[in-house]
Amino acid sequence: MGWELTLRSPTGAFVKTVTHETPLNPIMAPIDVVLDAGGRTNSINIRARNDLLHAPPRGVIEYKAWNDRPLTFQGQPVTFEGRRVKVQDNYEPLAAGVIVTSPPLTSPGSGPADRDADALDRITAEGLERLLRERIIGTSIWGDTDVATIAYMVCQAHAHPALVVAAKNFPATGHHLGVFYVPEKTLADALDGLIATLPNGGRWHVNSRREIVFLGGA
Amino acid sequence: MAQIPFERVLDYQRLPIDAQDVVTKARIVVAGQPASSAGDDFEYAEDGIGDAPLPAYYPRPIVIEYEHPEHATYQAERSFALPKGVDPFLPPTHPDIHNPILSGGWTGSAANLRDDDPSSYVEYQPGNPAQVAEIAFDAVSDARPRMVGARVSYSLELEDKAAFSPALLQFWIGDKLRFGGGSRTMYLRQALKQADGAVVTFVSLRNAQASISGNLGTLVVRRWKAAPGDMPAVVSLKIHEAYPLVLDRPLLESIARAQIRLPVSTPRRVTVRGYLPPGDLTHTITGWPGGDYTGVVARQSYREGNTIVDFEQAGAPPGVPQDALEAERVRTNRTRELVRAATYPTLVGNHVTR
Numbered sequence: 229m230g231w232e233l234t235l236r237s238p239t240g241a242f243v244k245t246v247t248h249e250t251p252l253n254p255i256m257a258p259i260d261v262v263l264d265a266g267g268r269t270n271s272i273n274i275r276a277r278n279d280l281l282h283a284p285p286r287g288v289i290e291y292k293a294w295n296d297r298p299l300t301f302q303g304q305p306v307t308f309e310g311r312r313v314k315v316q317d318n319y320e321p322l323a324a325g326v327i328v329t330s331p332p333l334t335s336p337g338s339g340p341a342d343r344d345a346d347a348l349d350r351i352t353a354e355g356l357e358r359l360l361r362e363r364i365i366g367t368s369i370w371g372d373t374d375v376a377t378i379a380y381m382v383c384q385a386h387a388h389p390a391l392v393v394a395a396k397n398f399p400a401t402g403h404h405l406g407v408f409y410v411p412e413k414t415l416a417d418a419l420d421g422l423i424a425t426l427p428n429g430g431r432w433h434v435n436s437r438r439e440i441v442f443l444g445g446a
Numbered sequence: 447m448a449q450i451p452f453e454r455v456l457d458y459q460r461l462p463i464d465a466q467d468v469v470t471k472a473r474i475v476v477a478g479q480p481a482s483s484a485g486d487d488f489e490y491a492e493d494g495i496g497d498a499p500l501p502a503y504y505p506r507p508i509v510i511e512y513e514h515p516e517h518a519t520y521q522a523e524r525s526f527a528l529p530k531g532v533d534p535f536l537p538p539t540h541p542d543i544h545n546p547i548l549s550g551g552w553t554g555s556a557a558n559l560r561d562d563d564p565s566s567y568v569e570y571q572p573g574n575p576a577q578v579a580e581i582a583f584d585a586v587s588d589a590r591p592r593m594v595g596a597r598v599s600y601s602l603e604l605e606d607k608a609a610f611s612p613a614l615l616q617f618w619i620g621d622k623l624r625f626g627g628g629s630r631t632m633y634l635r636q637a638l639k640q641a642d643g644a645v646v647t648f649v650s651l652r653n654a655q656a657s658i659s660g661n662l663g664t665l666v667v668r669r670w671k672a673a674p675g676d677m678p679a680v681v682s683l684k685i686h687e688a689y690p691l692v693l694d695r696p697l698l699e700s701i702a703r704a705q706i707r708l709p710v711s712t713p714r715r716v717t718v719r720g721y722l723p724p725g726d727l728t729h730t731i732t733g734w735p736g737g738d739y740t741g742v743v744a745r746q747s748y749r750e751g752n753t754i755v756d757f758e759q760a761g762a763p764p765g766v767p768q769d770a771l772e773a774e775r776v777r778t779n780r781t782r783e784l785v786r787a788a789t790y791p792t793l794v795g796n797h798v799t800r
Contacts, residue, residue, distance in 0.1 A: 238520050285465035285709035286520050328466045329772060332712045335460050347462050347761070347768035361783065362522040364473055367506045388521050411507045412475055412525045417787055 230316070231259065231293040233274070238286035240390030240438070246281065254280035256337060256349060259291055261323045268433040269323040269355035276351055277337040278330060283351050287327045288390045290436065294318040321436035325353030326390075356434035359388035360416040371407040374400045378408050379422050379432070379442040386415050392439040401426055401444030448726050452733035454719045456752060461713035461761040462768060466775060470517035472705035473525040474698050476534045477651050478507040508594050508651060510693060512702035526705055534698055538562050538689040546688060550579030560689040564599065564645065570683040583690045593690040595651035603643040603681040645686060713759040714741070722746065722753040729755060
């Protein structure tokens with residue numbers, strides 16, 4: 229099994245990547261990831277020496293893990309230059325989140341005398357949807373177009389810089405909205421409101437590649 | 447502040463940094479969407495430019511925001527309702543509020559309109575044939591505090607009370623709008639509600655979507671919106687107060703600044719022998735390895751003759767695992783988000799107290 233943890237600054241700038249092969253590895257135990265239905269990250273729990281990892285409060289992390297398996301073709305093992313070829317069973321990040329609990333950057337982790345070792349080692353991240361709950365949308369008036377297009381424009385204007393807003397993740401819903409004006413709402417509430425206007429509902433979330441995805445119901 | 451020698455320290459432990467409730471930009475919503483349209487009506491003046499279609503009216507919230515320098519790092523923004531009981535406007539006697547300019551048949555000193563004395567007034571001359579009488583406030587430029595509305599107190603008495611119709615006597619409060627490549631003044635009409643001589647006060651805020659930012663030009667209170675022949679005979683029309691509402695920025699910014707929450711850097715729990723005074727906001731531990739340590743007390747608990755001090759940020763109560771505390775906070779935050787979503791109309795509704 230292999231894994232890769234990408235650490236970004238609170239604004240999404242790349243900081244470092246730690247893998248299962250990193251020497252003097254700061255990760256002290258298997259990483260626990262919980263996803264909700266549809267790929268929305270619920271939580272990522274990491275036990276680490278933060279004096280080595282340097283994960284800041286509000287840092288953004290992406291976690292990828294895979295198992296290697298030998299490649300076979302028509303039942304025969306495949307070799308390359310005499311060695312077995314291995315492939316991974318996953319090439320995509322599994323989860324991404326924003327750090328909400330972390331030890332101080334100088335924390336060397338827990339020792340046997342520490343009564344609450346969990347508190348000294350654990351880094352907890354929750355889904356990046358949190359970043360949409362901390363953005364207030366402005367006073368622009370949107371409308372007279374597809375609901376997904378409105379969602380795309382609102383996200384383009386107001387999404388947190390750590391998130392990725394791409395038109396391909398906002399496929400047309402086929403439903404137009406005349407006027408959308410909700411000043412002082414959070415971006416998350418605004419997307420909820422747009423989903424609520426769709427006859428068949430829909431959902432939005434932030435996927436493991438930090439992309440906001442807005443999907444109308446079928 | 448207690449001075450604690452390091453010899454009294456029995457135990458020391460780092461606490462995890464809690465970054466759940468970070469706020470680096472706070473927005474104080476003074477007023478948002480109108481809670482109702484009762485008594486108000488919107489109308490465009492006739493002095494516009496060209497035949498550009500008139501924009502629909504969308505109120506823009508009146509908001510003061512404070513951005514902490516750390517916002518560049520954390521980008522955590524939140525809106526807050528104006529705390530109950532706070533007057534967000536400058537008092538009428540403030541030097542930034544000037545005397546209005548009267549025209550169209552008023553008697554009395556314009557200073558009476560902003561002296562904060564309800565017994566003083568200016569009076570409209572009965573029999574004046576003018577259709578429009580104006581109380582015009584200063585034009586406001588970018589360099590001057592920006593008006594967001596007006597407060598008016600009046601008393602009206604008619605010869606024939608039965609002839610009173612709200613459509614005949616109105617105040618108009620103007621707001622210069624930009625659209626169609628030009629600008630027009632849009633008026634919020636406010637009908638005079640009573641004609642029995644009682645003092646009536648109204649406060650009108652307007653901040654239209656298309657308002658020319660920072661330059662509202664003229665803010666005008668008018669009376670008479672009727673053909674002269676339709677006007678009922680006035681016994682008395684007194685204006686006791688009329689002044690523009692200008693946000694008290696220093697006050698509102700201080701309220702916004704108080705909402706800022708940053709993650710702490712090195713929260714720690716220190717157990718000290720003996721009892722420390724309960725009221726101290728900071729303690730200094732002298733002789734701490736690397737130099738004396740002075741920290742802000744976030745929580746202090748006493749157990750078996752010792753004092754457990756959480757510096758910078760409170761951890762879980764002694765004996766309770768940290769994750770239990772976090773689970774509780776997650777539940778609390780989830781509930782708060784639900785309440786926040788459900789009370790959105792309250793947040794952007796009117797909270798004006800003056």
